[in-house]
Amino acid sequence: MEESDDQIAIKVQALSDLELAVLICLVAEQHCIIETERSLIIDVEKELRLIAQKVFGLTCAVLNCTEHTTLDDFGSGILVGDDGDDYFSSRTTKANSDHISSMMDTPQSGSRRTPKSPKPFSPLDSRKIANIVIARNLNDATSQVQIQALELVRGKRNFSRTAVYAAPRPFLFIALNASGTRRLTLHLNDQFFISHKHRGEDGLPNLEDLAAKDTETADDASTSSVVHTPAHAHAKRQLQGMLFSPEDLAQLTWRMADVKISSEVRAYLHNIVVFMRLHRAVAGGISAMATRHFNALAHALAPLHSLDYISPSLIALAARKIYPHRIVITAPENERSMQWGSSLEAVKAVLDGVTAEDVIEEVLQSVEVPL
Known part of the structure; x- marks a missing residue:
C-alpha cells in the first residue's frame, strides 16, 4: 500500500496546473471553473481534451456556448457516441448486457408469452453524457441554459425531448471562461467547487507534445510510407497509456475519507x-x-x-x-x-x-x- 501511495505521489508531482485541477475535482467528485485569456481559450480547450484522454482515459465533449445556444444545443453538445469505451463502464456494460440478454432469452415458467428479440438501439439511444464536459464561454449563455447546466451538475442527469441521460461516473463539468468577463448566474457559480486561472506562461505541455509529435511525423512522412491508424485503435492506445488509472482515483478518494x-x-x-x-x-x-x-x-x-x-x-x-x-x-x-x-x-x-x-x-x- 505504501509503495502504491509513493507511486501516486510521484505522478501527482509531475502534473501541470490544469492536470492537477482536473485530478482534484475527479477525486472530490466536484466541478470547476477555469479562466484564461481570450486569445488562449481555444488552446486551453484542446489541452483539457488531451488531459481527459491521455492522463485519465476519459471521454470528453466540448460545448461552445453563445447567447444563441438553445437547450437542445446544450443537450446534444454534452453527448458522445457509444463506440468509444471509457475505463469504468466498458466491462460492466458488456456484462450487464449479456446478463439482460440471457434473462430475455430464458422462458419463464407458467408464462404464455413468447420472448421477443431485443430491438437494436437507435443512434440517439446509443449516445451518452461524456465523462468530462467542457462548456466554453458558459457565462455567455442565456440564464435558461445555465439553469440546465445547474440541473446537470446537481442532479447528474439531463432531460431532452426524447430521453433522460444520466451522467457517468466519474463526471466532471468544466466551465471554461475568458478572464475579465461576466460571472455565471448566482446559484450555478456557487455550485462550482474550485476556480483556476491559467496564464500563458504556465504552458500547455500536452498540446506542445502533440505538436512536436506531429512535426516529427511530418518529417518522417517524406522518407517512409504512411500507415494510417484507425480512430478506435488510437483511442484504445491512449487508454492503455493513461497516467491515472481508475484504481488510482479510487485509492485517492478512499484516502480522502x-x-x-x-x-x-x-x-x-x-x-x-x-x-x-x-x-x-x-x-x-x-x-x-x-x-x-x-x-x-x-x-x-x-x-x-x-x-x-x-x-x-x-x-x-x-x-x-x-x-x-x-x-x-x-x-x-x-x-x-x-x-x-x-x-x-x-x-x-x-x-x-x-x-x-x-x-x-x-x-x-x-x-x-x-x-
Whole structure:
C-alpha cells in the first residue's frame, strides 16, 4: 500500500496546473471553473481534451456556448457516441448486457408469452453524457441554459425531448471562461467547487507534445510510407497509456475519507470563513456551500501531498481556490461603514482596485495560524 501511495505521489508531482485541477475535482467528485485569456481559450480547450484522454482515459465533449445556444444545443453538445469505451463502464456494460440478454432469452415458467428479440438501439439511444464536459464561454449563455447546466451538475442527469441521460461516473463539468468577463448566474457559480486561472506562461505541455509529435511525423512522412491508424485503435492506445488509472482515483478518494483534522486546524478554517464574511470589501459569496467545499478541498489536498492529516498550509491553499470566483466586492456606497457616517470619497479610495484575491490574502494574514 505504501509503495502504491509513493507511486501516486510521484505522478501527482509531475502534473501541470490544469492536470492537477482536473485530478482534484475527479477525486472530490466536484466541478470547476477555469479562466484564461481570450486569445488562449481555444488552446486551453484542446489541452483539457488531451488531459481527459491521455492522463485519465476519459471521454470528453466540448460545448461552445453563445447567447444563441438553445437547450437542445446544450443537450446534444454534452453527448458522445457509444463506440468509444471509457475505463469504468466498458466491462460492466458488456456484462450487464449479456446478463439482460440471457434473462430475455430464458422462458419463464407458467408464462404464455413468447420472448421477443431485443430491438437494436437507435443512434440517439446509443449516445451518452461524456465523462468530462467542457462548456466554453458558459457565462455567455442565456440564464435558461445555465439553469440546465445547474440541473446537470446537481442532479447528474439531463432531460431532452426524447430521453433522460444520466451522467457517468466519474463526471466532471468544466466551465471554461475568458478572464475579465461576466460571472455565471448566482446559484450555478456557487455550485462550482474550485476556480483556476491559467496564464500563458504556465504552458500547455500536452498540446506542445502533440505538436512536436506531429512535426516529427511530418518529417518522417517524406522518407517512409504512411500507415494510417484507425480512430478506435488510437483511442484504445491512449487508454492503455493513461497516467491515472481508475484504481488510482479510487485509492485517492478512499484516502480522502480517512484524512483527519485537529480541533485547532478546524477552528482555523472556520475563523477564515468568519473573517471573510466580516471583511469590509465583501458584499457576498461566503455561502454555506462554499464552506462545505472549503472543508472538502482541504481533505482532498492531503492525500495528494502524501498526508493523512490537514495542515494549516493546506487550509490556506484551499482558500485560494475556493473563494476567488465566489467573493463579490461591495460597491462603495453599500460599504457597511457608510451607515455610521464614513465619507464616500474615503471609502472609494479604500476599495479602489481591491480584488477577490486581495481579500483572501488579507484575511489569511489576519487570522492567527495554529502552531
